[in-house]
Amino acid sequence: MDERNRRAFIIGGVGTIAVFAVLFFAVGARRILNSLLSADPSLIAGTFALALCWLAAWSLMLRTVLAALGVHVPLVRSFFVYAGAVFANNVTPFGQAGGEPVAALLISKTSDARYETGLVGIASVDVLNVVPSISLILIGVGYYATTAALGDRLATAVGSAVVLIAAIVIAMVLVWRYHQRIIDRLPGIIAPRLGKLGLERFESETLEEDLRDRLGRFFENIERVATDRWRLTAVVGLSLCGWLFQTAALMVAFAALGHSVPPYVLLFAIPLANLAGAAPLPGGLGGIEAAFVTLLVPTTGIPASAVTAAVLIFRGAIYWMPVLIGGISVSAFGVRAVR
16 A cells, blocks of 8 residues: 555544544444344344345346446356455545446456456446436435425435536536547546656556557447446346345344334435445445434434444444455455555
8 A cells, every 4th residue: 555545544544433433422322332232133134134135236237237348257256346346445535436446456357357347347337326326315305205394404415415416417428428539638638647657657658549548448338338228227227126225224223223214214315325425434434324323313213322323233234244245355356456
C-alpha cells in the first residue's frame, strides 16, 4: 500500500470510529449491548443465510454480464470473485468508486478477460443495481405516504436520493452521447501526464494509442451489455432478487430482537441508507449504519437501541461476512492491489 492509499485508509478508519462513537453515545452503548444479547441466535443465523442468498444473486449478475461480454466464469468461482469485488468495495473509501479498479483486476486475473472488460463487468453490475433500487424507493415511500405523513427527515432523504440519482443518470447519458469525443481526446490529455511520472510502464511512445484502444474497447463492451436485452432483463431481475433478500435479512434481524417491521419501510430504507456508502469511509462503514438508524427510528417507532442492534446484526451479515469471504478469495486468487 503506497503512502497516499495508506493515508486515505487511516483517515477513513478514524472517520468510521468517530461516527460509531457518536452513534453509540447518542443511542446508549449499554442499551445497544443489552438488545444484542437478547437476540435469538437462530434468527441471527437466518439473517446471515439470507445475506448469502443476496451475495449469490448478485454474483450471478456479474456472471451474466461477463457472459454477455464473451467471458465465461464457472458458477462457484463467480460467487467468490464477486465476494472479492465486494471486499474491495468494503475496504476502500468511497465504496464502489474506490473498489471497482481492484475488482476489475480480480476479474481479469481469474478469467480470460482484459482489465477494461472486467471494469465494464463490475461497473455494469453496480450501475444496474440502481435501477431496482429506484423502483423500491418509490414503491416503499409511496406506500408509506398512504399510511403516515412523510417527516421532514425522510422527505429530505428521498429528495436527496432523487437529485443524486438524476445527476448520475444525466452524467451517464452525457458520457455515452459524447463517448467518441472522449475516446479521441482523453488519451491525448492523459498520456503526457502519465509519461511525466517517470514510471517504466508509462515510458512508451505508443501510450496514447494504447489508451485510445482501451477506451474504445471499454465503450464497445458497454454497448454489448446494453444491447443484449435477454441478459439485461435477467440481470435486472437478479438485482431485484438481491435487494429483496437484503430486505428479508433486515426483517429477520428485527425479528431476532422481537420486533416486526413493515416490509415497505425497509424497501426504501435499505437503498437510501446505502447512499451513505459514497462517504469517504471504508465501504461507507459507520455512515451507512448511522443512516439506517436515522431513517428507521422515526419510521418504525421502535426504540433507537433496538434499531441500532438490528442494523448491527444486518450489517454483520451484509458487510462483515463478505469482507471475510472476499478477503479469503482475494488472497487465494493472488490479488495484492488492495494491500
